[in-house]
Amino acid sequence: MVTLPKLPEKKYDTEAVKVKSKPVAMKKMKSKNKILAVTAFAMLSLMGCNIDPILTDSYSEDVAWSNVDNLRLNLNGFYSLIGGYYGSEVENDACTDILKMNGPRDSENLFVFGSAPITPAANPFNNWDNRHTWQLSCCRFLHNLAEHRGNFPESIANEAEAEARFFRALVNFDLAKRFGASFILHKELPVMGEKNHARCTPEECWDFIYEDLTFAAKYLPKRWDDATKDPWGEATHTGRVTQGAAWGMLARAMLYAQRWKDASDAALEVKKLGYALYKNPSRPDKGYGELFMNRRSARVDNNESIIECGYSYDDEMDYSFDYFYCPPSDGGYAEASPTEDLVSAYEMADGREFSWSDPTMKANPYVGREPRFYASILYNGAPWKGQTLYTYEGCNDGYALGGGTTCTGYYMRKLFDENLPKNGIRATDLTYYYMRYAEVLLIYAEAMAEQGDIPAALEALNEVRARVDLPAKSAKNKTEFMKLLRHERMIELAFEGHRFWDIRRWGLGTTLLNDVHMKGIKPTKTSEGTYEYKVVDCDAGSTRVYLEKYNRFPIPLSELQQNTACEQFDEWK
Numbered sequence: 001m002v003t004l005p006k007l008p009e010k011k012y013d014t015e016a017v018k019v020k021s022k023p024v025a026m027k028k029m030k031s032k033n034k035i036l037a038v039t040a041f042a043m044l045s046l047m048g049c050n051i052d053p054i055l056t057d058s059y060s061e062d063v064a065w066s067n068v069d070n071l072r073l074n075l076n077g078f079y080s081l082i083g084g085y086y087g088s089e090v091e092n093d094a095c096t097d098i099l100k101m102n103g104p105r106d107s108e109n110l111f112v113f114g115s116a117p118i119t120p121a122a123n124p125f126n127n128w129d130n131r132h133t134w135q136l137s138c139c140r141f142l143h144n145l146a147e148h149r150g151n152f153p154e155s156i157a158n159e160a161e162a163e164a165r166f167f168r169a170l171v172n173f174d175l176a177k178r179f180g181a182s183f184i185l186h187k188e189l190p191v192m193g194e195k196n197h198a199r200c201t202p203e204e205c206w207d208f209i210y211e212d213l214t215f216a217a218k219y220l221p222k223r224w225d226d227a228t229k230d231p232w233g234e235a236t237h238t239g240r241v242t243q244g245a246a247w248g249m250l251a252r253a254m255l256y257a258q259r260w261k262d263a264s265d266a267a268l269e270v271k272k273l274g275y276a277l278y279k280n281p282s283r284p285d286k287g288y289g290e291l292f293m294n295r296r297s298a299r300v301d302n303n304e305s306i307i308e309c310g311y312s313y314d315d316e317m318d319y320s321f322d323y324f325y326c327p328p329s330d331g332g333y334a335e336a337s338p339t340e341d342l343v344s345a346y347e348m349a350d351g352r353e354f355s356w357s358d359p360t361m362k363a364n365p366y367v368g369r370e371p372r373f374y375a376s377i378l379y380n381g382a383p384w385k386g387q388t389l390y391t392y393e394g395c396n397d398g399y400a401l402g403g404g405t406t407c408t409g410y411y412m413r414k415l416f417d418e419n420l421p422k423n424g425i426r427a428t429d430l431t432y433y434y435m436r437y438a439e440v441l442l443i444y445a446e447a448m449a450e451q452g453d454i455p456a457a458l459e460a461l462n463e464v465r466a467r468v469d470l471p472a473k474s475a476k477n478k479t480e481f482m483k484l485l486r487h488e489r490m491i492e493l494a495f496e497g498h499r500f501w502d503i504r505r506w507g508l509g510t511t512l513l514n515d516v517h518m519k520g521i522k523p524t525k526t527s528e529g530t531y532e533y534k535v536v537d538c539d540a541g542s543t544r545v546y547l548e549k550y551n552r553f554p555i556p557l558s559e560l561q562q563n564t565a566c567e568q569f570d571e572w573k
Contacts, residue, residue: 064144065144065145065147065148065151066151067151068152068156071145071152071156071160072160074141075141075160075163075164077137078134078137078138078141078163078164078167079239079240079309081134081167081170081171082307082308082309082432082434083309083432083434084309084432085321085415085430085432086321086415086432086495086496086497087321087324088497089495089496089497090325090336090412090415090495090497091108091336092497092499092500092501093336093494093495093496093497093499093500094106094108094336095108095111095112095500095513096499096500096503096512096513097339097341097342097499097503097512097513097516097518098338098339098341098342098490098494098495098499099336099337099338099339099342099412099495100336100337100338100339100407100408100518100520100538100539101335101336102334102335102336102337102403102404102405102406102407103335103403103404104401104402104403104540105403106335106403107124108124111124112513112544112545112546113539113542113543113544113545114543114544114545117545117547118547118550118553118554119554119557120554120555120556120557120560120568120572121556121557123553123554123556125178125553126178126553126556127174127175127178128175128178128179128183128555128556128559129556129558131171131172131174131175132175132183132184132186134167134171135168135171135172135175135186136186136189136190138164138165138167138168138171139168139186139187139188139189140189141164142161142164142165142168142188143188143189145157145160145161145164158219159219159220159221161215161219162215162216162218162219162220162246163216163220163240163241165212165213165215165216166212166213166216166220166241166245166246166249167241168212169208169209169212169213169216169249169250169253170249172185172205172208172209172212173209173249173252173253173256176202176205176206176209176253176256176257177256177501177504177505178553179552179553179555180202180551180552180553180569181200181201181202181205181206181257182199182200182201182202182205182569183199183200183205183555184197184198184199184200184559184563184566185199185200185204185205185208187208195562195563196563196564196565196566197563197565197566198565198566198567199555199566199567202257206253206254206257206259209250209253209257210250210253210254210259210262213246213247213249213250213253213266214246214250216241216243216245216246217243217246217247217250217269220241220242220243220245220246221242221243222242222243222244222273223242224240224242239308239309239310241307243273244270244273244275244306245306245307245435247266247267247269247270247273248266248267248270248306248307248435248439248440249307249435250262250263250266251263251264251266251267251270251440251443251444251447252435252439252443254266254447255443255446255447255505256501256505258450260447260448260450260451261447261451263443263444263446263447264443264444264447264448264451267440267441267443267444267447268444270306270437270440271440271444274303275303275304275306275437275440276303276304276437277304277437277438277441277463277464277467278290278291278302278303278304278305279467284467284468284469285371285468285469286371286375287467287468288371288372288375288467288468289371289372289374289375289376289414291304291433291436292375292414292415292430292431292433293417293418293419293430294430294431295428295429295430295431296310296429296430296431297429303437304433304436304437304438305431305433305436305437306433306434306435306436306437306440307433307434307435308431308432308433308434308436309431309432309434310429310430310431310432321415321416322416322417322420325411325412325415325416326411326416327378327384327389327397327405327406327411328396328397328404328405329389329396329397329422330385330422330423331422331423333404334397334404334405334406334411336412337406337407337408337409337410337411337412337520337538338376338377338408338410338411338412338494339408339410339518339519339520339538340408340409340410340518340519340520340521340535340538341518341519342490342491342494343373343377343379343410343521344356344519345487345490345491346369346370346372346373346376346377346491347369347370347470348361348368348369348370349368349369349370349371349469349470350368350471351370351470351471351473354369356533356535362533365379365521365533366379366380366381366382370468370470371468371469372468372491372492372494374413375413375414376412376413376414376494376495377410377411377412377413377414378391378410378411378412378413379391379409379410380392380409380523380531380533381531382413384413384418385418385422389411390523390525391406391409391410391411391523392523392524392525392531393522393523393524393525394525395525397411398523399520399521399522399523401540406520407520407538407540408518408519408520408521408538409520409521409522409523409533410520410521412495414494414495415430415495417430433496438464438467438492438493439492439493439498441460441461441463441464442460442461442464442485442488442489442492442493444456444457444460445457445458445460445461445485445488446482446485448460449478449481449482449485450478452478454475454476454477454478454481457475457481457485458472458473458474458475458481461473461481461484461485461488464488464492465488486502486506489502490502504550504551507551509546509548509550509551510546510547510548512546513544513546514544514545514546514547515543515544515545516543516544517537517538517539517541517542517543517544518537518538518539518544519535519536519537519538520535520536520537520538521533521534521535521536522534522536548571549571549572552569552571554568554569554572555567555568555569555572
């Protein structure tokens with residue numbers, strides 16, 4: 001008998017949407033990945049093989065590995081690793097300078113203010129058990145595939161191996177970016193009963209990720225044949241990882257590894273495959289915002305998406321993201337708000353920096369800003385769902401401390417579905433982008449700058465800016481360029497979960513996130529009906545804490561207790 005890979009118990013860490021313990025009256029949500037959900041795998045396998053539908057996760061090998069359809073259904077379980085929607089990304093960004101959780105007792109605030117510090121026994125970013133479980137699931141699949149390769153054409157076996165190795169690289173990367181690329185690295189299934197394993201070296205880690213992803217890039221198709229449909233009416237291969245996904249993941253991983261040539265080479269391979277930034281030919285200023293409004297049910301030509309995940313919702317089912325993050329007037333809980341630190345970083349439409357010390361800008365702070373500002377931020381006076389949203393102190397959505405509304409004077413706009421009603425059923429089918437081409441361009445830009453090629457770096461960075469009609473930037477050296485690059489990643493990738501990890505890998509945590517206070521804006525309505533804006537401390541006097549040793553998270557205490565060969569990092573002893 002062979003046990004089919006199944007989803008490990010969900011741990012609500014930074015890789016998962018947090019369960020909110022609030023009295024949200026919502027119907028049970030039924031969702032599915034673009035790929036058939038893992039929960040459907042067993043049933044579909046049974047139907048395809050005409051055997052009795054006994055509820056079990058174990059089937060004989062001749063069923064599980066008997067044909068191509070079952071092989072691919074076997075692989076579907078790994079696709080939950082790509083993600084769902086942006087809840088976990090928002091929570092990651094709320095541990096940085098661009099987002100602030102409005103509830104004083106939210107776990108992200110407890111972390112950033114040092115009330116809940118990271119320890120070997122308690123780490124809100126810990127995914128050690130979860131990702132090692134998935135790592136072994138990938139190895140188990142590859143082991144079983146090797147034993148049954150004779151059941152499949154060589155091209156199909158290579159594709160399946162490539163998919164599994166892609167996901168093994170993905171989970172190893174998730175571990176690498178947390179634990180300094182030194183964890184328990186299983187290249188194959190361990191000997192039964194063997195529990196003691198030493199940590200790998202960073203070189204071993206990055207070499208293995210490189211090996212897996214280059215294999216995946218070699219054998220995954222550029223595009224899958226989508227001629228047949230699944231029971232939900234979608235193409236059966238829609239959403240499967242491709243050659244572009246493998247090269248893109250390699251570019252991201254090698255950027256973290258500081259293997260600059262490998263990162264830029266992989267990014268170039270993505271470019272060769274024809275990916276491009278999404279634009280609206282008739283409304284260039286709206287392309288960035290529309291990218292995040294693309295629905296599964298009304299697909300548009302989008303060559304920016306490299307790795308994505310989509311959910312389909314029945315009309316009677318509810319959708320929770322907006323419940324947690326939309327303004328109170330939308331029936332939302334307003335859990336997170338953009339900081340003034342982020343909002344001030346959005347340039348004017350002509351490329352000038354915004355400044356509250358400029359009298360003209362201060363008088364009309366939200367007029368004449370660049371397109372990504374209007375696509376990403378809800379501000380005092382913003383048009384929203386056919387009305388005007390106000391955040392001045394004292395109004396329904398107004399500035400206040402204590403939770404339930406904004407403590408920064410802003411709400412997110414990016415990632416919300418503006419077409420949803422303010423109350424009632426919220427059925428939607430927006431797309432979650434695990435990786436898009438804009439990120440790859442910024443990876444290439446950074447990697448080229450690190451190799452000393454500033455002109456090539458500027459060309460890639462300015463391609464991202466040109467999508468929103470911002471003027472090109474220039475830089476004389478790497479120091480000047482990296483300032484531009486860090487700004488562009490902050491703006492372009494806002495709320496997509498990159499900021500915390502960027503700050504860590506740049507070694508800027510103790511500069512940007514320690515012994516500091518983030519800012520908000522408090523709008524006040526005057527007796528004349530105009531508005532005055534005051535920059536305030538949205539942290540209410542609390543000082544943020546980021547320790548140097550947070551740049552590499554500790555090995556969990558549970559691992560040290562059961563694995564005598566695994567040694568804790570020196571800074572955490």
